[in-house]
Amino acid sequence: MANEYEIKKQICEIGKRIYDRNMVAANDGNISVKISDNEFLCTPTGVSKGFMTPEFICKVDAKGNVLQANGNFRPSSEIKMHMRVYEKRPDVGAVVHAHPTFATSFAIAGIPLTQPIMPEAVIALGCVPIAEYGTPSTVEIPDNVEKYLPYYDAVLLESHGALTWSTDLLAAYHKMESVEFYAELLYKSKMLGGPKEFDKEQIAKLYEIRRQMGLPGKHPANICAELGGKCGGGCHSAEGCNCGSAKADEPSVEAIVAEVTKKILAQMK
Numbered sequence: 001m002a003n004e005y006e007i008k009k010q011i012c013e014i015g016k017r018i019y020d021r022n023m024v025a026a027n028d029g030n031i032s033v034k035i036s037d038n039e040f041l042c043t044p045t046g047v048s049k050g051f052m053t054p055e056f057i058c059k060v061d062a063k064g065n066v067l068q069a070n071g072n073f074r075p076s077s078e079i080k081m082h083m084r085v086y087e088k089r090p091d092v093g094a095v096v097h098a099h100p101t102f103a104t105s106f107a108i109a110g111i112p113l114t115q116p117i118m119p120e121a122v123i124a125l126g127c128v129p130i131a132e133y134g135t136p137s138t139v140e141i142p143d144n145v146e147k148y149l150p151y152y153d154a155v156l157l158e159s160h161g162a163l164t165w166s167t168d169l170l171a172a173y174h175k176m177e178s179v180e181f182y183a184e185l186l187y188k189s190k191m192l193g194g195p196k197e198f199d200k201e202q203i204a205k206l207y208e209i210r211r212q213m214g215l216p217g218k219h220p221a222n223i224c225a226e227l228g229g230k231c232g233g234g235c236h237s238a239e240g241c242n243c244g245s246a247k248a249d250e251p252s253v254e255a256i257v258a259e260v261t262k263k264i265l266a267q268m269k
Helices: 004-020 079-088 101-109 119-125 140-146 169-191 200-213 220-226 246-268
Strands: 030-036 039-042 058-060 066-068 094-098 154-157 161-166
Touching: 004 030, 004 039, 004 094, 004 169, 030 079, 039 079, 079 094, 079 140, 079 161, 094 169, 101 154, 101 161, 101 169, 119 169, 119 200, 140 154, 154 169, 161 169, 200 220
Parallel strands: none
Antiparallel strands: 030 039, 030 094, 039 058, 058 066, 094 161, 154 161
16 A cells, blocks of 8 residues: 555545546535545645645544644544445545536436446446435534445435545546546436436346446445345336435335345345
8 A cells, every 4th residue: 555645645636636627616525545444534624625735634533533634734524424434334445525517416406316328337336326415514414425335336415516435546536537427428418308228138237247347336236136136227227226316215225225134134044
């Protein structure tokens, strides 16, 4: 693993990318990287992500308490959201929060990104549900995000932005790029009369490609595998485990958890 200074430099580089790509404005957004079980590097509050240097980066523990910060720099007030991801997903090594314009527009409109319109999005990204609105800097956001963590690697934050996570910082950033690219294509295709979606058979083939590739992270294909294919097209299918809207999604997740638990208990008998 790279040393702390190199990771701080990478955080600054990714911060400049999300700023230059219009994924954040002014001092918006935040980035974090896990460096040990109880040490995390993160961006400071009140600073533009496009103009950071390594000395800006703070270090916190798993509870978000400051371990190291230079001068007046302090961790983002939204570090609680990042810490919840790390707590519930031990496989995650980095988290990115931003306000990409197309994806955030879908979040504001209350429309999840669930339509299967291109192979790359179905295979690598999966569905992107909407976590219910929470007041920034409070535990409302991490509480609302938590139930999606076992099943997805990206969520829209209702009326707020997007949150992505993965094994390392570059992968987490690429998830954010993919979410925004998917949202832009979906928006533009709707302007052209509506996208042509893959059918259930095509989706099943794409899910199988993902399984054969052994990609890390969580995905609707994983859920379908756990349920013995019961979900069919997964959350990409209106007849399967459709993410639906933020308000309608919760019962579907509960049903999935109940079904998986039942199968595990049956195997233990």
